[in-house]
Amino acid sequence: MKILILGNNLAAWMTAKALSVYSHFEVTIAGKKSSNNLPAIQSALPYFDEYLKLAQIPKNEFTQQVINQPLLAHQVMTNINNASQQHWFAFSEYGAPLGPLEFHQAFARLKHNRWVKDDFCNYSLAVLQAKHGKYQVSSKNPNSAYSTYVNGYIIDTASFIHYLQMSCPKVKQLDAIPPLTAAHDLIINCSIAPSKMPLTANSISWLEPSCQKFTGQYHKTIEMTAHGLLSKLALPDNKNMSQCQLTLNHLPDALSDDQTAINRIVAQYTQQASDIRVSKQLTPAENQAFYRASHIAFDVQWQQLKSWSYSAIDTISVFIVNLFEHFPRRNDNQKLNSIFTEHYTKQIQSLQRYDQLLHAIFSKETNNNSINLFKESGRILQLDPDLIKPDWIIGLLMSFDIIPAKCSPYANQLTEAQLVSHCEKIKSVFNQKVKNI
Amino acid sequence: MQSVSRPKLIKNIVILGGGTAGWMTAAALSKALKPDNIQIKLVESEQIGTVGVGEATIPHIRTFNSLLGISESEFMQATEATFKLGIQFKGWGNKDSDYFHPFSDFGEAYQQINFQNLYLKAKQAGLKLPFDNFSTAIAASREKKFCFAQNLPPPLLNNYSYAYHLNATAYARFLRQYSEQRGVKRVEGKVTAIKTKLPDGDICSLTLDNGKTVAGELFIDCSGFRALLIGQLLKSDYQDWSHWLKCDSAIAIQSPLHSSPHPYTQAIAHQAGWYWHIPLQTRCGNGIVYSSQYLSDQQALVQLQAKIGLSKNARINGPIRFRPGVRQRAWVKNCIAIGLSSGFLEPLESTSIHLIQASIFKLIELMPADNQFALARAEYNRLINYEYNTVRDFIILHYYLNQRKEAFWQDCQSIDIPDSLKHKIETFKLTGILTENQQGLFFKPSWQSVLFGQGLTPKQTDPRADLMTNQQALDFVLRYLDKQDETVRQMPGHDCWLNQIGVMRQ
Numbered sequence: 018m019k020i021l022i023l024g025n026n027l028a029a030w031m032t033a034k035a036l037s038v039y040s041h042f043e044v045t046i047a048g049k050k051s052s053n054n055l056p057a058i059q060s061a062l063p064y065f066d067e068y069l070k071l072a073q074i075p076k077n078e079f080t081q082q083v084i085n086q087p088l089l090a091h092q093v094m095t096n097i098n099n100a101s102q103q104h105w106f107a108f109s110e111y112g113a114p115l116g117p118l119e120f121h122q123a124f125a126r127l128k129h130n131r132w133v134k135d136d137f138c139n140y141s142l143a144v145l146q147a148k149h150g151k152y153q154v155s156s157k158n159p160n161s162a163y164s165t166y167v168n169g170y171i172i173d174t175a176s177f178i179h180y181l182q183m184s185c186p187k188v189k190q191l192d193a194i195p196p197l198t199a200a201h202d203l204i205i206n207c208s209i210a211p212s213k214m215p216l217t218a219n220s221i222s223w224l225e226p227s228c229q230k231f232t233g234q235y236h237k238t239i240e241m242t243a244h245g246l247l248s249k250l251a252l253p254d255n256k257n258m259s260q261c262q263l264t265l266n267h268l269p270d271a272l273s274d275d276q277t278a279i280n281r282i283v284a285q286y287t288q289q290a291s292d293i294r295v296s297k298q299l300t301p302a303e304n305q306a307f308y309r310a311s312h313i314a315f316d317v318q319w320q321q322l323k324s325w326s327y328s329a330i331d332t333i334s335v336f337i338v339n340l341f342e343h344f345p346r347r348n349d350n351q352k353l354n355s356i357f358t359e360h361y362t363k364q365i366q367s368l369q370r371y372d373q374l375l376h377a378i379f380s381k382e383t384n385n386n387s388i389n390l391f392k393e394s395g396r397i398l399q400l401d402p403d404l405i406k407p408d409w410i411i412g413l414l415m416s417f418d419i420i421p422a423k424c425s426p427y428a429n430q431l432t433e434a435q436l437v438s439h440c441e442k443i444k445s446v447f448n449q450k451v452k453n454i
Numbered sequence: 455m456q457s458v459s460r461p462k463l464i465k466n467i468v469i470l471g472g473g474t475a476g477w478m479t480a481a482a483l484s485k486a487l488k489p490d491n492i493q494i495k496l497v498e499s500e501q502i503g504t505v506g507v508g509e510a511t512i513p514h515i516r517t518f519n520s521l522l523g524i525s526e527s528e529f530m531q532a533t534e535a536t537f538k539l540g541i542q543f544k545g546w547g548n549k550d551s552d553y554f555h556p557f558s559d560f561g562e563a564y565q566q567i568n569f570q571n572l573y574l575k576a577k578q579a580g581l582k583l584p585f586d587n588f589s590t591a592i593a594a595s596r597e598k599k600f601c602f603a604q605n606l607p608p609p610l611l612n613n614y615s616y617a618y619h620l621n622a623t624a625y626a627r628f629l630r631q632y633s634e635q636r637g638v639k640r641v642e643g644k645v646t647a648i649k650t651k652l653p654d655g656d657i658c659s660l661t662l663d664n665g666k667t668v669a670g671e672l673f674i675d676c677s678g679f680r681a682l683l684i685g686q687l688l689k690s691d692y693q694d695w696s697h698w699l700k701c702d703s704a705i706a707i708q709s710p711l712h713s714s715p716h717p718y719t720q721a722i723a724h725q726a727g728w729y730w731h732i733p734l735q736t737r738c739g740n741g742i743v744y745s746s747q748y749l750s751d752q753q754a755l756v757q758l759q760a761k762i763g764l765s766k767n768a769r770i771n772g773p774i775r776f777r778p779g780v781r782q783r784a785w786v787k788n789c790i791a792i793g794l795s796s797g798f799l800e801p802l803e804s805t806s807i808h809l810i811q812a813s814i815f816k817l818i819e820l821m822p823a824d825n826q827f828a829l830a831r832a833e834y835n836r837l838i839n840y841e842y843n844t845v846r847d848f849i850i851l852h853y854y855l856n857q858r859k860e861a862f863w864q865d866c867q868s869i870d871i872p873d874s875l876k877h878k879i880e881t882f883k884l885t886g887i888l889t890e891n892q893q894g895l896f897f898k899p900s901w902q903s904v905l906f907g908q909g910l911t912p913k914q915t916d917p918r919a920d921l922m923t924n925q926q927a928l929d930f931v932l933r934y935l936d937k938q939d940e941t942v943r944q945m946p947g948h949d950c951w952l953n954q955i956g957v958m959r960q
């Protein structure tokens with residue numbers, strides 16, 4: 018089967034690598050090398066493991082050959098000058114349940130009655146590790162405390178592309194896009210030009226020298242600024258540079274093409290910025306991947322969705338996993354188009370819901386279903402599919418002191434002393450574990 | 455509407471009904487809640503009794519039992535349970551078809567290519583065996599063999615799960631004992647009046663024929679088809695699915711067990727519905743499900759008696775009438791319907807007990823502390839509807855996809871099925887792809903078993919499968935079959951296993 022991938026970019030190479038598992042596929046990548054406006058350093062959600070599995074990339078090979086680091090947690094600073102206004106959350110469970118009583122409900126009861134002064138995040142083994150700059154691979158053994166979390170990744174984009182290129186030598190490369198004839202059984206277009214719809218500036222990214230504290234850390238920092246959320250990622254091997262990304266609340270269209278105005282905004286955050294880029298996007302609802310029997314198009318804009326929580330690597334991973342689940346047939350009569358689009362869009366929407374949560378917290382939105390249900394019942398809205406685990410959402414909400422308004426009936430039947438002792442036990446186990454790492 | 459009055463703590467939960475739903479709910483709640491904090495009462499009427507059927511389960515019941523901390527052997531002895539590896543469907547599709555829906559995957563994947571594709575390629579190289587030959591659970595079923603998968607050492611296959619056949623009345627009795635030990639108060643009596651209060655119309659108490667009053671802040675309606683609270687009082691709309699599912703009646707008869715029990719349920723199609731056959735340790739549960747439009751009650755009874763070779767003296771339960779469908783909202787005001795009161799889908803895939811269990815788990819998750827629970831209630835209703843809808847499509851599939859000639863079956867073929875199902879069937883037919891959600895009950899292997907079993911073979915395979923030639927695919931599936939044969943060869947007989955692990959009722 019002959020497969021032509023248009024666009025010599027990250028999406029193209031990630032796709033080619035996954036296809037190269039099947040030696041009977043003849044894969045060609047066509048197009049000039051394009052950075053696709055991607056940041057030098059990106060984060061990836063734990064979902065990235067699905068891609069690694071699909072592309073049969075062993076984790077240790079990835080770790081050794083790509084400049085990357087595990088991402089355990091997020092640290093949000095609502096006031097950069099006030100250390101007490103830090104909010105940590107992780108890809109983890111928190112504490113441990115007591116029978117039917119979920120840990121956050123036990124914690125909420127103690128919080129209501131002021132029995133705990135501690136932060137909820139300190140009951141996550143992942144957060145504790147991130148705070149101490151430590152990392153232990155999570156365990157598959159459900160009885161181990163190390164099974165309570167998973168990790169995402171901080172990835173050097175160029176190094177990842179380089180690895181992909183090196184590890185699939187059989188993929189042919191063409192500089193120019195050949196005429197799209199019947200010579201190819203399948204065309205995957207990863208470079209379609211942005212649609213004619215107006216684009217709005219969605220984020221500004223730049224590199225800046227990393228302050229010591231970012232180097233070698235297993236978390237992403239996010240600052241709440243007047244312009245929007247400013248997230249920072251750093252990799253120790255990356256020339257000590259931090260990748261900064263300012264996801265904008267709003268930027269007038271006129272300003273987005275005015276480099277001086279952009280530089281002025283960036284100057285408010287650093288004097289030493291390099292590689293300043295503005296990324297423009299369609300509104301998410303208008304972004305789509307197209308799927309036709311033998312021609313699949315993956316909009317570049319869609320690949321580059323920017324958020325504090327997910328990155329191009331995540332949207333590309335979702336695209337590829339879905340592509341493989343609904344692998345095109347020679348004659349599909351458009352059936353797969355709607356299935357693929359529905360699944361893919363729903364999964365991306367689940368990422369967007371997670372993204373929106375932080376915005377909703379900052380803007381004190383009152384009509385966010387997830388937040389309201391959580392406040393009333395301590396439960397997380399169960400939507401299908403959801404790539405974000407309920408525990409991660411609970412961690413995010415609780416870190417901002419959004420706690421169930423009422424005590425759970427299961428919490429009411431235990432004494433406060435019992436709950437406190439449970440919390441203390443967990444804390445001491447977790448602290449000991451972190452110490453031993 | 456959320457109550458505007460001051461929140462009132464829930465201190466008393468009243469369960470109406472002591473069938474499988476009522477006692478499962480009582481048991482699970484009594485495990486989760488302490489009686490000195492929230493008191494649970496269960497009202498039931500011996501005079502009315504229970505529906506007295508519901509003996510085939512799916513593997514999820516094991517999660518329920520283990521959350522309750524119930525020992526498997528104690529449970530099996532108490533309920534005369536046998537093991538179940540799947541369901542045999544005879545005469546569905548066409549009159550001669552005979553396939554299984556197993557609690558296992560089919561074959562094994564190669565380089566992440568689903569086995570189905572390798573099977574289809576092997577067929578092109580001359581393989582004649584049906585798809586359902588490639589399942590350990592099915593192969594063991596056909597040989598009447600069983601053991602726990604974890605007892606099979608590698609390289610034997612352990613890719614299957616299991617459920618039980620059980621005596622429903624004994625299960626309710628078993629759970630009653632469990633619940634009463636944990637503080638649940640059983641109240642005998644027939645509800646004759648229901649008191650509600652203003653301004654919200656919440657139920658506040660039940661009055662019984664013996665003069666007793668049972669009050670509470672939260673009511674669980676497990677009153678069976680009567681749906682006394684959710685239907686008769688609160689008038690929660692019923693989504694009627696009888697235009698998709700034509701059967702509306704059933705008759706059940708128990709019979710002695712004549713040979714050792716087989717580890718699977720049988721669903722055997724007849725001219726206007728189907729028979730079930732469920733072997734327990736010492737007896738069988740049998741029944742006929744039919745459409746009263748196509749078959750009279752009298753004829754159905756005669757057919758069933760002839761089928762199981764029983765005299766006319768055997769105790770007959772039925773005809774039981776039902777209307778397939780679901781309550782638009784299973785939770786209305788302060789009343790939650792669980793079991794037959796919340797909806798009904800015929801027992802073709804043994805899903806009712808699972809739906810009870812799913813409702814209980816969702817309730818436990820969303821259990822309110824007081825009477826202000828509007829959002830939790832909306833979420834509960836959304837989730838329960840989702841569960842019922844996924845089961846509904848799967849049941850309809852069995853009827854729709856048939857090549858039988860009788861009027862009933864011909865009419866089933868021309869049903870205007872739900873769009874969700876239509877799309878699923880057409881996509882499978884053309885591409886072999888089966889879409890899957892994260893939640894819900896039935897996953898790919900379940901759909902594959904019925905689609906292949908009832909004669910639908912996809913036209914195309916995944917191009918990734920061309921990594922192998924057809925001949926290589928044939929070799930691959932035959933190698934798998936060898937492993938499977940060896941596995942089943944080493945498994946003990948189902949009856950031996952029941953004896954060996956000591957669960958046979960003395």
Ligand SMILES: Cc1cc2nc3c(=O)[nH]c(=O)nc-3n(C[C@H](O)[C@H](O)[C@H](O)COP(=O)(O)OP(=O)(O)OC[C@H]3O[C@@H](n4cnc5c(N)ncnc54)[C@H](O)[C@@H]3O)c2cc1C
Nearest residue numbers: 471472473475504505508510645677678793794801806807
């Ligand atoms: C023909 C048939 C076959 C089935 N087979 C299966 C199967 O194989 N697998 C499966 O999972 N499910 C099966 N089911 C479904 C299963 O039987 C039910 O889901 C299960 O028994 C639960 O029933 P229930 O407790 O809701 O109702 P019931 O068993 O009817 O219990 C209702 C209770 O409410 C009480 N009650 C009613 N009115 C009053 C009143 N006024 N006052 C006081 N008490 C009252 C009754 O006394 C009784 O205790 C089958 C159902 C049918 C009809």
